[in-house]
Amino acid sequence: MGGVMICEPSVLYNMLNQYTNVSKLADINYLYLIDSRYKLDYNTGHIITAKNAQRDSKGMFVVPENVEVESMRHIVVYDSDTSSLKDLGEAVRCAEVLAKVSLYPVLVVRGGYQKFSALYPFFRSVKIMYTIMELDNFEPYPVEIVVGLLYMADHNQARSPKMCEDLKISGMLNVSSTALDCETANHPILDVCLADSVTADLFSSLKRICVFIGSHVKKGSPVMVTSTHGISRCSAATIAFLMHHFKYSLEDAWKYLKKCKSNMRPNRGFVQQLSDWELHTTGQRSTDISEPNF
Missing domain, CATH: 3.40.250.10 (Rhodanese-like domain)
Structure with missing residues (x-):
């Protein structure tokens, strides 16, 4: 048992x-x-x-x-x-x-x-x-990555005034191909325009992404990471932050996020760039991204 x-x-x-x-x-x-x-x-x-x-x-x-x-x-x-x-x-x-x-x-x-x-x-x-x-018809809330501080959402959740108010969101990172239309938002939004494509350049924006999320987390101000469906782009950005902020390996950050959101799945191009980010943040590639889990 x-x-x-x-x-x-x-x-x-x-x-x-x-x-x-x-x-x-x-x-x-x-x-x-x-x-x-x-x-x-x-x-x-x-x-x-x-x-x-x-x-x-x-x-x-x-x-x-x-x-x-x-x-x-x-x-x-x-x-x-x-x-x-x-x-x-x-x-x-x-x-x-x-x-x-x-x-x-x-x-x-x-x-x-x-x-x-x-x-x-x-x-x-x-x-x-x-x-x-x-x-x-139950409407799920954004998943919680760091208790009371970091959440991950799709665009419908990010546009919900009630969800943002309930979670006390003070900043939002939008990683998608278009700016987030969120007219009722009373918090700053950083738009990182990026297609969900294996050829899209995520790596060049990772430092800016981590600085933005980290500035809110360090102040104790809840921040939300969002993309269109909340599966690929925002997962990649969140994994990069976990590696940068907590010094996780790519594998550890991946497993951590998987426990929070079971269907998270950065595309293969982003996985390769996260491997490059692991080398950048830790000085070594300790994660074998050829394994089936990735």
Whole structure:
């Protein structure tokens, strides 16, 4: 069985915001999010799409009969404020029951509902039931790359005044073929005009990109990186920043970003230029970009 692991609130936030053409929440086997608090607390407010944990007549947690737990790719449990697996709080006890039948690790959210809702108050809800259509139409937020500081988005998300306000965006980097039309934006936008082509020259703009993102991150001001679909160009720019700012290798930056956004995919031309950037920032090419992962 998968066992039980602790996870940061940002991990759950990014799980909730994965999508391809539609939100991954519409996939019934993607995420089972459980609120292990008592029903009164759950009804007062919970994380969006969460289900209240099932208990028997003695108040003990049980595996729900109406959910195929063993086939769930992600099972995440939270309570009020559990911060460690050693706490043996409601979330840990619930997770241990589910872990007996799950093929994957069951995650417990560090800090529980209190911490998650403090970081992402716009994801609090009292809604209990969701139709497939509602989940299909769920609008994912930009994924979080550096907690509270760096986000990655497509153009629809970048143009959303509500999302930018909720995330307190103070600056935006747009890497696309045209300037970003964002009339309601009250933050500076740096447009780096670049086609999503294997022949496009990204490398010559990487220093300017990293300086722009870094200037916001160092000030503690949230910044968003965006491209048309939020998959290739903004992923390449974000990877370059992670390599520059945190001194990551290309491989480490790639794996880090993949955990944040599962369908990120810089085109092959950008991958080669990121390899050149690795040499520039670290003095060596430590990543073999001929491997299938790249």
